[in-house]
Amino acid sequence: MPPRLEARDLRFGFRPGELLFDGWNTAIAAGELVALTGPSGRGKSTLLHLLGLMVRPAGGAVLVDGQPTGSASDAERARLRADLLGFVFQDALLDPGRTVLDNVLETALYRSEPRRASIGRARELLARFGVERRADARPGQLSGGQAQRIALCRALMNRPGILLADEPTGNLDAASAAVVLDAFREVTEAGAAVLVATHDPWLVAHCDRVVEL
Numbered sequence: 001m002p003p004r005l006e007a008r009d010l011r012f013g014f015r016p017g018e019l020l021f022d023g024w025n026t027a028i029a030a031g032e033l034v035a036l037t038g039p040s041g042r043g044k045s046t047l048l049h050l051l052g053l054m055v056r057p058a059g060g061a062v063l064v065d066g067q068p069t070g071s072a073s074d075a076e077r078a079r080l081r082a083d084l085l086g087f088v089f090q091d092a093l094l095d096p097g098r099t100v101l102d103n104v105l106e107t108a109l110y111r112s113e114p115r116r117a118s119i120g121r122a123r124e125l126l127a128r129f130g131v132e133r134r135a136d137a138r139p140g141q142l143s144g145g146q147a148q149r150i151a152l153c154r155a156l157m158n159r160p161g162i163l164l165a166d167e168p169t170g171n172l173d174a175a176s177a178a179v180v181l182d183a184f185r186e187v188t189e190a191g192a193a194v195l196v197a198t199h200d201p202w203l204v205a206h207c208d209r210v211v212e213l
């Protein structure tokens, strides 16, 4: 079975002559929970955006379940993201114009699932992370930790085969961080791969493996 997620000889930089990644390789198998660590500014978020098919590399390849994604059109990449990937952005990046419930439902709507069919799962996820009472709130009314948990609900909505999470416990107390780790474990036990960029030593210690940038 191919790795769920693989980077081969990845190259990328924001400025000419300044490559953040110059021939970078990694592979994450089904069922693995992997921590991505390294100093601030080294490129953890950028790498997650490359692996999450939001940014195209300058060279090399990102493979999803063994399939190269380089020649896929933007529409095909968007389809892969909706079908296979869950993404928790640093600082949550919820849509300020929608309620919490509609933010969580957003990923299901990308897959053309009827809203009514998805509401039950969205509410279950919100309850699991202790934020069900915020369902009708707008993101501007949330604490940082609530926003982070809601962003995780949104990423889990489609039961992704690959979950990429950027500092998902940065604003959480110990009890909420433990709920997040439990959720990651449940996702890996279902055969997904989880890559989590983090500075949190507690979370790193609970991962199967560490990739250091």
Ligand SMILES: Nc1ncnc2c1ncn2[C@@H]1O[C@H](COP(=O)(O)OP(=O)(O)OP(=O)(O)O)[C@@H](O)[C@H]1O
Binding pocket: 014, 020, 038, 039, 040, 041, 042, 043, 044, 045, 046, 047
């Ligand atoms: N859109 C952008 N345009 C230009 N440079 C960028 C852009 N995004 C990030 N950078 C630069 O790329 C480098 C890597 O940034 P990135 O956010 O990936 O690092 P990081 O390891 O996730 O940092 P942190 O741990 O602080 O979140 C930094 O020097 C940053 O300034």
